[in-house]
Every structure is written in structure tokens, then in C-alpha cells.
Amino acid sequence: TFAPGARGSLLPGRRCRRSPATHPLPTPATPAMPSPEPMDPALERSFRGHKDGVSSVSFSPTMKQLVSGGLDGTVMVWNFKMQMRAFRFVGHKAAVTSVDFAPSGSLIASGSRDQTIRLWAANVKGESVSIRAHTAPVNSVAFSGDGQQLVTTSDDKSVKAWSIPTQRFKHSFSGHTNWVRDAAFSPDGRMLLSSADDKTVRLWDARSRGGAPTGAIPHHGWVSSVAWCGVREHLLVSGCHDGGVRLWDTRSPRVALHSLPRHKGKALCVAWDGADAVVSGGTDGQLRISTLAA
Numbered sequence: 001t002f003a004p005g006a007r008g009s010l011l012p013g014r015r016c017r018r019s020p021a022t023h024p025l026p027t028p029a030t031p032a033m034p035s036p037e038p039m040d041p042a043l044e045r046s047f048r049g050h051k052d053g054v055s056s057v058s059f060s061p062t063m064k065q066l067v068s069g070g071l072d073g074t075v076m077v078w079n080f081k082m083q084m085r086a087f088r089f090v091g092h093k094a095a096v097t098s099v100d101f102a103p104s105g106s107l108i109a110s111g112s113r114d115q116t117i118r119l120w121a122a123n124v125k126g127e128s129v130s131i132r133a134h135t136a137p138v139n140s141v142a143f144s145g146d147g148q149q150l151v152t153t154s155d156d157k158s159v160k161a162w163s164i165p166t167q168r169f170k171h172s173f174s175g176h177t178n179w180v181r182d183a184a185f186s187p188d189g190r191m192l193l194s195s196a197d198d199k200t201v202r203l204w205d206a207r208s209r210g211g212a213p214t215g216a217i218p219h220h221g222w223v224s225s226v227a228w229c230g231v232r233e234h235l236l237v238s239g240c241h242d243g244g245v246r247l248w249d250t251r252s253p254r255v256a257l258h259s260l261p262r263h264k265g266k267a268l269c270v271a272w273d274g275a276d277a278v279v280s281g282g283t284d285g286q287l288r289i290s291t292l293a294a
Helices: none
Strands: 054-059 065-070 074-079 087-090 096-101 107-112 116-121 128-132 138-143 149-154 159-163 168-173 180-185 191-196 200-205 215-218 223-228 235-240 245-249 258-260 267-273 277-282 287-291
Touching: 065 096, 074 096, 074 107, 096 138, 107 138, 116 138, 116 149, 149 180, 149 191, 159 191, 191 223, 200 223, 235 267, 235 277, 245 277
Parallel strands: 054 096, 138 180, 180 223, 223 267
Antiparallel strands: 054 065, 065 074, 074 087, 096 107, 107 116, 116 128, 138 149, 149 159, 159 168, 180 191, 191 200, 200 215, 223 235, 235 245, 245 258, 267 277, 277 287
16 A cells, blocks of 8 residues: 655745745745555456356466366356357366366366366367376366476375376376375476475476475465466465465575565465566455565
């Protein structure tokens, strides 16, 4: 919130006759204009179609479409052109928990509480392939930067990698001791991040065939969300149920690089905006944008 600037006041003067040469009247000071108040966000578009809560959204690479997953078990693709209708994809037998657009824009992944993941063609036909991915609800799906792999997490405590060209399981990353909430590939695809209710963020070598994590970052509560910085390859951010939003450097992960402004409730989701800003959302109803010092 910008504080309004102080207003100037008229300089004191006295009643007198104008004497242009010797006694000019005092000139009033120009009042300082108050600093502009920040504008509220303006609603640009509203999409209606889900019959229950919306659990996840993802923009297409071209920013011309938006995919959403709903607790009603459907996946919907929304077009920003007014004349183009939305697509509703039906196939999951329980709530959809996560969706992600592939970098190519032609494929969508979804995960569900029905323990499956689906790969959808991002067109009006909405053809899909269903994969029985886990033995418990799927919590997250995320493509690698090249679109060749997909990583999934689940309440079965596992992190799994899948080949997109073959649509087959590649390997599992085991080490978490509680439900795994989120995972993401590093921008170069060489590393994996995962966060879980065991109060850790774990680092994995994505090129290995599973195995033990290469590092673990302890937290003070369940870790809801993690995200790599897309520009600075060693930086990541985590959101935790203790309300903390923390910045980490994978080269020295024992101590947080920065603790960003906390949420009054649980921090549920985090994301990067370029290299210098982090966005987080929490159960306190707040969306916080933190700008990092250069």
C-alpha cells in the first residue's frame, strides 16, 4: 500500500494592497498530490463449466488456452477467443487434482484421486490414454521442459517418472516417508524436486534409474509446493504448512537462502515470475508477490 504524500499548505500572508514592485503577495505553495492508491486487479474473463471446485489450472505455451481440473472429475480446456467454445474431457472416475500443459501445447496431463493419470489430445476430440500410475490418489503431474517426460506424485509416498513418447513407466524415486504433494523437473531436466508431508523437500538425479535422493532439505511442517526458478538454475522455492515461503540454493541447501513474507495460515502453492519474483498463496486468503533483491 502506498502512503499518500503530505499535502502542502498555503504560506501565511497578510492583507495589503498590491505593490507590484516592492511588496508582492506571497505565492501559495502548490499542494503535493497524494501518491496513487494501488489499483485492484480487474477481472478480464470468467469461465463457468465445472460442477464442483476447481483444483488446478495451467496455461498453454501460446497463452491462448487454459486447462482446468475439477473436483467433479472433469478436465476443461478454455479458449480465450470469444467465438471458440470450451472443451470438456470426461474419463476420470474421481476428482482431478492436477493438470499440466505440455511444452508443445498439443498434450495435456491430468492426475486424479482415482489413482490414474491421463494424457489428453488438446483438441476438440479430447482423445486420451489412461495409465494406472499409483496405488493411492495422484497429487501432482508435471512435464519436463522438453516435454519428453512426466513426473507424478502420490499419497503412496512415491515419485514416478514416465516416458511421453512411449507412454510407459520409467522409474520410481523412493525415499519419502509420507504423502508426496508436489514435484518438478529442473529447467535443464537433469534434476527433480519433490515435497512431502514428511517435512522435507528432496532432490533427485532425474537421469538415474530411481534410487536414493541426492539431497534432502528439512522443513518445520508439511511441504505443499515446490518450484524451480526458470532462469537461475540453482534456485528453488518451497511453500510449507507452517506458513513459510523459503528460497533455497541447491549448492548449499542446509540453510534457507531467504525467508520470504510468511502467510498467517498454511502456504499452499508457490510459483516464479521470471527470475526476481515469487508468488505464493495460502489458507489466509492472501496472494503474496515477493520481489527478490538483485
